[in-house]
Amino acid sequence: MENSLKLFIPGPTHVPDDVMQSLTCPQIGHRTSEFSNLMSTVIEGIQEVLYTKNHIYLASNTATGLWEMGVKNSVRKGILHSVNGSFSAKWATVSKECGFNTEILNYTWGLGVKVEDVDKHLSTGKYDVFAMVHNETSTGVMSPLKPIADLLESKYPEVIWLVDAVSSMAGHKIEVDKLGIDFILSSTQKAWGLPAGFSICAVSDQFIEKSKQIPCKGYYFDIGVYEKYYAKMQTPSTPSIPHMYGFKFVLEKIKKEGLDNRWNRHIQMAENTRSWAIEHGQGLFPEEGFESTTITCIKNNLGWDINEIYERLLDRGFRMDRGYGKLRGEAFRIAHMGNIMSDDLNEYLQNFDEVINV
Numbered sequence: 427m428e429n430s431l432k433l434f435i436p437g438p439t440h441v442p443d444d445v446m447q448s449l450t451c452p453q454i455g456h457r458t459s460e461f462s463n464l465m466s467t468v469i470e471g472i473q474e475v476l477y478t479k480n481h482i483y484l485a486s487n488t489a490t491g492l493w494e495m496g497v498k499n500s501v502r503k504g505i506l507h508s509v510n511g512s513f514s515a516k517w518a519t520v521s522k523e524c525g526f527n528t529e530i531l532n533y534t535w536g537l538g539v540k541v542e543d544v545d546k547h548l549s550t551g552k553y554d555v556f557a558m559v560h561n562e563t564s565t566g567v568m569s570p571l572k573p574i575a576d577l578l579e580s581k582y583p584e585v586i587w588l589v590d591a592v593s594s595m596a597g598h599k600i601e602v603d604k605l606g607i608d609f610i611l612s613s614t615q616k617a618w619g620l621p622a623g624f625s626i627c628a629v630s631d632q633f634i635e636k637s638k639q640i641p642c643k644g645y646y647f648d649i650g651v652y653e654k655y656y657a658k659m660q661t662p663s664t665p666s667i668p669h670m671y672g673f674k675f676v677l678e679k680i681k682k683e684g685l686d687n688r689w690n691r692h693i694q695m696a697e698n699t700r701s702w703a704i705e706h707g708q709g710l711f712p713e714e715g716f717e718s719t720t721i722t723c724i725k726n727n728l729g730w731d732i733n734e735i736y737e738r739l740l741d742r743g744f745r746m747d748r749g750y751g752k753l754r755g756e757a758f759r760i761a762h763m764g765n766i767m768s769d770d771l772n773e774y775l776q777n778f779d780e781v782i783n784v
């Protein structure tokens with residue numbers, strides 16, 4: 427059955443029938459060569475999308491678990507978190523709850539992460555890890571990675587860099603090896619366009635070495651355990667095999683589309699959505715230069731009745747986002763990533779126009 431509602435919320439995103447069906451393959455034993463073949467196909471595909479040779483771990487938990495993996499395997503002295511929205515704030519909470527010396531570089535929602543601020547904090551020498559969210563899903567703010575990469579390479583090469591790319595990975599070009607990202611994570615329900623409940627990360631050699639120096643990381647997120655099984659192309663515990671089949675299918679689709687075409691499609695959809703908002707007299711919530719390519723967060727300058735629009739779009743088969751948490755009504759988001767094509771977006775914007783003109 428075709429999904430009755432098309433999702434324009436920033437996760438879970440729209441999953442078309444062919445992708446859903448790809449998850450319905452028969453189960454296989456996770457200690458078999460058949461499984462290892464499947465896993466290596468998936469890993470090689472992900473490495474291509476991320477422009478990396480780093481090890482890729484497949485995790486049958488959501489990205490929130492990988493936040494914990496990132497910090498538990500890297501922090502000794504202290505961790506600096508840039509916080510510019512809800513998800514980056516939650517990640518900082520994870521570090522605090524794990525008992526780490528945690529410092530927050532705080533920004534008003536809507537602002538992007540600035541390299542000079544990161545430099546100022548790291549120059550104190552108090553932190554051996556820096557964590558940031560590339561694409562703040564709550565605010566539609568994308569913070570460029572290149573300036574941070576240059577800073578870390580030139581001044582703080584020993585600092586471990588953790589990047590949450592949950593709502594940008596597979597929708598935005600991220601050259602992991604060139605940027606030198608030590609740990610980058612994502613879950614499946616955003617630009618990968620798969621159902622929720624599974625996540626992945628890419629880990630650098632430096633990250634793996636650092637982890638070896640850290641005692642008492644628990645078991646489930648200890649990457650020493652992941653490494654042991656990775657050597658056999660297996661996961662430490664019984665994984666969500668349907669998600670792996672889904673990944674295989676989606677990676678084939680991405681290959682057919684072509685990586686550059688995929689990145690351009692997302693840029694184009696973002697530009698169209700921004701223009702649509704501006705032409706209607708609305709504003710953009712992110713500060714200029716930090717607008718996301720996968721989510722547009724629109725400042726509701728005109729005071730549209732978002733709940734009314736939501737209901738009307740629902741009647742037409744679309745699930746709209748009304749704004750994250752405290753932003754509800756004040757700023758709303760349009761997700762244009764993963765399986766959303768330009769035609770889908772145009773159809774949505776056309777319907778949006780019709781319901782606001784009723």
Ligand code: PLP
Nearest residue numbers: 488489490513563590592593613
């Ligand atoms: N990080 C970001 C930027 C997110 O948008 C989300 C979820 O929306 C998460 C982390 C948490 O991901 P998950 O629900 O897969 O744990």
